[in-house]
Amino acid sequence: MQLTFYKYQGTGNDFIMVDNRLDFFPKENTQLIAKLCNRQFGIGADGLILLEKHPKYDFKMVYFNSDGNESSMCGNGGRCLVAFARQLGIIADTAEFEAVDGYHFATIDADQLISLQMKDVESVAVYEDYTFLNTGSPHHVQIVANLINYPIKEAGAKIRYSQLYGEAGSNVNFVEQLNDNVFRVRTYERGVEDETLSCGTGVTAVAIAMHYLGKTKNNVVDLKVEGGKLQVQFEEQNGQYSAVFLVGPAGVVFEGTIDL
Numbered sequence: 001m002q003l004t005f006y007k008y009q010g011t012g013n014d015f016i017m018v019d020n021r022l023d024f025f026p027k028e029n030t031q032l033i034a035k036l037c038n039r040q041f042g043i044g045a046d047g048l049i050l051l052e053k054h055p056k057y058d059f060k061m062v063y064f065n066s067d068g069n070e071s072s073m074c075g076n077g078g079r080c081l082v083a084f085a086r087q088l089g090i091i092a093d094t095a096e097f098e099a100v101d102g103y104h105f106a107t108i109d110a111d112q113l114i115s116l117q118m119k120d121v122e123s124v125a126v127y128e129d130y131t132f133l134n135t136g137s138p139h140h141v142q143i144v145a146n147l148i149n150y151p152i153k154e155a156g157a158k159i160r161y162s163q164l165y166g167e168a169g170s171n172v173n174f175v176e177q178l179n180d181n182v183f184r185v186r187t188y189e190r191g192v193e194d195e196t197l198s199c200g201t202g203v204t205a206v207a208i209a210m211h212y213l214g215k216t217k218n219n220v221v222d223l224k225v226e227g228g229k230l231q232v233q234f235e236e237q238n239g240q241y242s243a244v245f246l247v248g249p250a251g252v253v254f255e256g257t258i259d260l
Contacts, residue, residue, distance in 0.1 A: 001259045005036075005043060008084060010076035010114075010250035011228020016043050017084045020050040020062070022088025027062065027070075033246020036069035043258060044195050046189070049077050053085060054098055057090050063097040065191025073101040075200020079114040079250040082106045087252060099134040114250050115233075118204050121241040124212045131209040135244075138170040139205035141148065142214075147176035147184055152195040173202045175210070181218035183210055183227050195201025197227030200246050207232035208241050 050062040187199035207221035230248040
């Protein structure tokens with residue numbers, strides 16, 4: 001079988017997009033998905049996303065990590081999927097869709113920036129050296145010095161596989177504050193098992209964690225990642241966060257076909 005695919009990226013976080021509205025893709029074939037995501041023997045990507053029909057919303061998002069396993073929410077992937085849906089003519093400048101963590105709303109502005117509403121965050125757990133919260137995916141947030149030279153893969157893997165998070169593990173974000181509302185972030189992603197150039201749920205977790213810790217008083221936070229710039233907006237009341245939006249660019253890189 002020949003597969004038509006589209007390669008998208010959002011601040012360097014890259015994904016294979018497949019229009020699966022006819023429900024033909026072999027979702028149970030973990031090895032195939034991992035091979036397609038492999039950068040040496042396949043198309044190459046941080047993950048694979050299927051766009052599927054939904055009975056109520058514009059579409060459904062099904063996301064797989066590059067290891068081939070279906071995973072929790074991916075913020076940059078969600079933004080890329082919105083851009084893909086517009087390319088397919090499914091939406092114009094707004095979208096409603098369902099992902100593994102529930103309902104999402106998104107908009108595309110005149111500058112092609114995509115704003116994706118993330119799940120509300122009702123609790124933030126603060127520990128001596130780190131903060132933990134779930135923004136659709138679990139995230140460990142840790143402030144470090146000299147982030148540019150920090151051993152992200154080594155330190156991230158150690159935390160991801162530690163007894164803190166058990167077999168399921170957690171994504172790990174290392175953060176350095178640049179000014180009142182700007183933070184630099186580098187992320188080790190579980191499922192990819194390496195640093196990625198950007199992580200949407202990760203920067204969302206960082207922005208909320210930094211606000212919760214009092215590192216910033218702004219409810220619009222700018223994040224610098226290895227692949228570019230993102231922004232997180234939110235409303236906060238009594239330590240609970242709602243109207244959380246992840247904002248940034250996303251677009252197609254190329255399209256092609258591959259024999260399965």
